[in-house]
Amino acid sequence: MKLRIISSSIVVAVLLLSGCTTQPEGTATTVKVLSEPSANVKGLIEKFKLENVDYAYVKQAIGNGTREGAKALLIDARPNPKYLASTIPSSINIPDTQIDKFIGQLDKVAKDKEIIVFCGGWDCEKSPIVAGHLKEKGFTNVKLYQAGEPEWISKNYPEIGLPAAQAIFKNNSAVFMDARPYAKYMAGTIPGALYMSDEEVDKLKGRLPADKATPIVSFCEGYSCAKSHNLAKKLQEFGYQKISVYAGGYPEWKEAGQLTTAGGAKKVEVATTPKKDVFVEGVKLGEDEGSVDGEWYKALIVSDKIPANVAVVDVRTAGEFANGHIKGAINIEAGKLNAKDLAAKLPKGKVVIFNCSAGGRSMEAFMKLKDAKIDVSKILYFDANIKCDKSGKCDIKVNEPLG
Template sequence: MKHHRTLALAAALALLGVPNVQTVQAAEPSATAITPKEGWYHQIVNASFVAGYAILPKPEGVMIIDSRPTARKYDIGHIPTAVSIPDSQFEQLTGRLPVDKDTLLIFYCDGPECRLSHDSAFKAEKLGYTRVHVYAAGYPDWVSQGHIGAVSIPYIKKLQDEGAPMTLIDSRPKERKYDKGHIPGAISIPDLQFDKLVDRLPADKASPLYFYCEGLSCTLSSDSAARAVKRGYTRVKVVPEGYPEWVRRYGPGPTADTISKPAIQVGRDTSTITVASFERIYREAPDTIHLIDVRDPAEFAKGSFKGAMNFPIKTLERRIGELPSDKPIVFFCGAGGRSGEAHDLTKQLRPQLVTYFIDAEIKWSADGSHTITE
């Protein structure tokens, strides 16, 4: 039997080892604590009921419908798998509704004071749909219940065009999917390698994160999003339509053969790499450099950059022949002193190597994140 996973708090709870008490498909509407208002549609459901259907892969026989304006509301935050049919355009957009009149329809908008979902529900009933319900508490309640929200592909494009700060994560396998085409600006953190590559995420837990994968049949992005929430990130959303929708709207994205790797930018001292340049390379193309930690083993054991090798400065001279030569080397320590010494020593003993060092104060946290202060 195919197992569906929620895009909501249940996914995060599962990662924490808490049993998932939500049903995959609820047969009847759940009870709601909201007191019905005059003019409301008569079938009201709550977040638990909706969460049973806001899952990936998207289940058959159900459609969740956002009755709010598309650009102003739906694009910037909606229930995962929901489609946008603004109530003001309902008659013009009935073609988006399913042909089967027995399909479960769940309408929602912006909370108890919003009537758009109720108005749309009445219209759907008049069209002959037999299983119409309204999530009256709407999207504000969805978020307040701890469920992960979703954004649209056009919204991601808008953020990119505006140069807004964000981290866009491709959760698909790197070589098989990401390298063959991805949304421009996305970084690759395959869901199966999330814990190993979590250092590629920004250290600031309030940074906006957007996860995507291969569309409404793919669960990888929602799984990674739940892992990010578990690690303390507070502004996490998914892009359920993912890369296929990007291709449909804007064409294929860059591939491993066409994308340009971030170049090393040197500081005033040409022996150093700028912090901004290092952070970008470490985040987007860590496999293009060798990271050499020249601190003592005890310091190295307490935290370092992912993938770094430990060459304590006291042993570097006798181990100089072990330094790799196929990529540029970036030496680092905790403050720039020992790493600068390592760079100078290497230039004396193996001048053919391309080496730089980070001349800044670096601290690592227990969760693997880091901060660099110039």
């Protein structure tokens, strides 16, 4: 469902560095701030019989901020450059002037899926136009958030696209924070990024900027990774005012050919004896400590041939799990449990393989047990980007080994 078009002409740094701050008291302004639809917008709402929802409703609808974790599908009806500069987390983009070009993102979306369309505020006609088009296409649960992106960023953090992240990096105008596990951070990150795992932020908060108005960009393992959103919420609790989430994260940054810390000296090619495959009760181990061999395990999932002695444990939230998971998996939200309680909930007498949506949380679940001196000889994690539908059909991209 991801479709992002990069425009080289957009100026993004100034647009997003206002963060989620509100206008200071006493600031003179001649702009009238609307709190209800303009006459033209009201006419479109009535024409298409659209229900308008408020900020609190949308905040609940986006779930954990990822596309897989959202309870509703959010659609930004503004032009693509605006969307890439700042949007509501989990949103996709269908500009009102390019509906035919972008509508393919909805080809596999159920007609009764809840959809919330927004644009640039109360006087913006783009959202009711797109919403009306969707109703004409047979979508039956279409709503508006007419206050739109302006209200959202006055109260909460925005999601930004690659062009915005590039502009911020080039201008050194924000602190990048990597919310992934430390092993992934050390294997490669955006240059200058601060390690700030969402799981360890309370321990690491002494590293945070003293000035709460410092712009911060949180990122992790891509669009399915919730860790950057979790970190953003933590930073909000600490009082930071200018937070953005770069949802494409390190995978998109790397794929786009941007600078990373993973360069270093070139490896000298030395002829070596091929490594012997290692198995634990028939399960092939990966190169990284605690990992299952990704391609080997992926082939079993795709062919529906996961061995009977393997327990597939999805460590995401119940909401994410309900939206689609590997066939036969059970759900144990590892992030909410200490090591002892997590170990107690695991199936006995089987090889346990953790998975999540991008690899980070499954690795952390494994490390949580290992660090607590719990026997992990039959506990592994699957390092991959995974997107499954409710039938159990999964699109899987195995992440490269860290070592």
